[in-house]
Amino acid sequence: MIVQHPAQLFLGHKRACDQSEQYRCLSVPLQNNKKLKKVVRLSDETLAPRAFKSFTAEEDISLILIPLVGSITYGSNSANEVCVFPEELQIINLKKGNTFRITNKNEDALVNYLQIWVKMDLVPEKIIFDTYSHNQLNIVYGKKHVNILFGVFDGRREGFFTTSEQKNTLLTFVINGAFEVQNRLLESRDSLILSQTRLLELEALSENAIVLILEENN
Incomplete structure (x- = not known):
């Protein structure tokens, strides 16, 4: 379900x-x-x-x-x-x-x-986060109150991120291309705020799809 x-x-x-x-x-x-x-x-x-x-x-x-x-x-x-x-x-x-x-x-x-x-x-x-891994979500900044993730994906590749706590809030911003994020379509420069999410799942729907995610620790 x-x-x-x-x-x-x-x-x-x-x-x-x-x-x-x-x-x-x-x-x-x-x-x-x-x-x-x-x-x-x-x-x-x-x-x-x-x-x-x-x-x-x-x-x-x-x-x-x-x-x-x-x-x-x-x-x-x-x-x-x-x-x-x-x-x-x-x-x-x-x-x-x-x-x-x-x-x-x-x-x-x-x-x-x-x-x-x-x-x-x-x-x-x-x-400086120029050594990030391709086709996965990389934590490029991680502190007590906020995490910033960055990812560059090939088409049809998936990414996952487990939040620190389910009550935290996620802000996803698509820099380039398109993604399906938690069963929602996001295209270039779209944003999505998610709450009560323990596991974030996304799939790139285009080549060179780039995403930035902020996790706000509540």
Whole structure:
């Protein structure tokens, strides 16, 4: 018998869009969910060549930056610039009211990256995960309150992940391709929030299917 766990699906093409000539932000409307308590922002952002975008932290958060295409540079008044590349994630602590900016220093190429805000006091650090294993879910960041998993799959290959506790909440974001996740179809840039799930099962439905999963420990 197929067990359907409590879930909320966000389609990629229906995300809120903030766009100018230099910048585009497609945000998953996490404020409309009742399961995630600590993850408050997941935005899929694109910057034009030599462009930058400034931000202000709306509360005390840890910022997680994950470049997908091209490198980005993080900068603020209180810290030196940090360059982050694909297959890396950068964690930065911010207090309410802190300002920062993200810059694309490339001369002729767009950059695409994920910006994640979590209401947790994570240790500032850079994680390099370029040695991940193919066709499986890899824990690229694992701490007491949050785990981040990353996987690149060939078509029809399956992946599994057992949560720390059944009460934890999972946020799945498809970076590329398509997956079946817990019997639900997710296509590129779709998101799925799952709760009360002990075992996560997924199957890639396309070649070079790429997925990112956040586990929030409740």
